[in-house]
Amino acid sequence: MQIAIASGKGGTGKTTLSVNLATLLSQQISEDITILLADMDVEEPNSGLFLKGELLRSEVKYRMVADWDEKRCTFCERCANICEFNAIAYLGISVMVFPELCHSCYACSDLCPEDALPMIPRRMGETKEYRLTDRLYFMESRLDIGVEQATPLIEQSRKHIEESSTENTIVIIDAPPGTSCPVIEAVKDADIVLLVTEPTPFGLHDLTLAVDTMQELKKPIAVVINKYGIGNRDVEKYCADKQIPVIGKIPNLKEAAMMYSKGEILVDSIPEIRKEIANIYQNIIKLTKSNQ
Numbered sequence: 251m252q253i254a255i256a257s258g259k260g261g262t263g264k265t266t267l268s269v270n271l272a273t274l275l276s277q278q279i280s281e282d283i284t285i286l287l288a289d290m291d292v293e294e295p296n297s298g299l300f301l302k303g304e305l306l307r308s309e310v311k312y313r314m315v316a317d318w319d320e321k322r323c324t325f326c327e328r329c330a331n332i333c334e335f336n337a338i339a340y341l342g343i344s345v346m347v348f349p350e351l352c353h354s355c356y357a358c359s360d361l362c363p364e365d366a367l368p369m370i371p372r373r374m375g376e377t378k379e380y381r382l383t384d385r386l387y388f389m390e391s392r393l394d395i396g397v398e399q400a401t402p403l404i405e406q407s408r409k410h411i412e413e414s415s416t417e418n419t420i421v422i423i424d425a426p427p428g429t430s431c432p433v434i435e436a437v438k439d440a441d442i443v444l445l446v447t448e449p450t451p452f453g454l455h456d457l458t459l460a461v462d463t464m465q466e467l468k469k470p471i472a473v474v475i476n477k478y479g480i481g482n483r484d485v486e487k488y489c490a491d492k493q494i495p496v497i498g499k500i501p502n503l504k505e506a507a508m509m510y511s512k513g514e515i516l517v518d519s520i521p522e523i524r525k526e527i528a529n530i531y532q533n534i535i536k537l538t539k540s541n542q
């Protein structure tokens with residue numbers, strides 16, 4: 251099973267839920283199951299701040315980009331005309347390729363009559379995998395500084411998850427925030443997407459955007475309200491109107507905020523939060539069974 255945890259914006263508690271759900275399940279679930287927590291928020295992965303373990307695997311990730319070979323080029327201009335992403339500029343006496351704009355579609359490379367645009371690997375980031383306990387594994391992908399496209403690294407991270415999991419693995423994805431291509435790529439294989447929000451007008455606004463995106467993708471969704479107790483009840487009213495299940499309400503506790511700021515796991519020390527996270531998992535099971 252794959253559970254993705256997403257949110258319309260950053261800072262709503264997505265990582266708190268991911269880390270604490272993974273930790274709790276690894277302590278409670280039957281012995282033949284392992285948990286893989288995968289941080290796919292590749293621009294700012296921070297699940298690792300809460301977790302310590304033994305490094306199992308570290309892989310540099312590359313994507314293919316077009317590279318101009320001046321010696322072969324006959325300046326026919328075809329490549330610049332075919333590139334849909336404006337990654338090639340034809341300057342009459344030279345051709346410029348902008349690697350950050352290249353989407354690795356191979357069109358120019360295939361079309362060039364002189365083979366003057368070979369595709370070459372370009373480093374974009376790194377994926378690391380750790381064993382935290384016998385039952386809990388953690389994987390994080392991180393974009394290199396200056397690399398702008400997050401989606402190709404997330405796409406490769408999905409393949410990494412496939413290699414590292416079995417039918418007895420529960421995968422928990424800490425997805426990037428927002429509603430654009432990276433989050434869409436991160437939740438592709440998820441059986442259910444939990445949208446984490448806060449009970450405030452801003453929280454509701456961002457939640458509505460995230461709901462629209464997930465409904466377009468036809469993904470089963472459920473909402474978890476973090477910092478329950480502040481703000482108002484508008485998120486609950488919205489979810490009731492839209493018939494979206496609210497499967498958890500994580501209470502707004504001062505001690506939780508203090509522990510979070512020190513990078514500590516909440517389910518190990520705060521019984522109220524442990525109980526609510528366990529309740530969230532039970533609700534996930536019920537929902538995924540009813541969706542089958």
Ligand code: SF4
Pocket residue numbers: 318322323324325326327328329330345361362363364365366367
């Ligand atoms: S298609 Fe090939 S030969 Fe034509 S301008 Fe581009 S690189 Fe040069």
Ligand code: SF4
Pocket residue numbers: 315316332333334335336337338347351352353354355356357358359
């Ligand atoms: S591979 Fe595709 S995106 Fe990249 S430069 Fe060539 S045509 Fe443009």
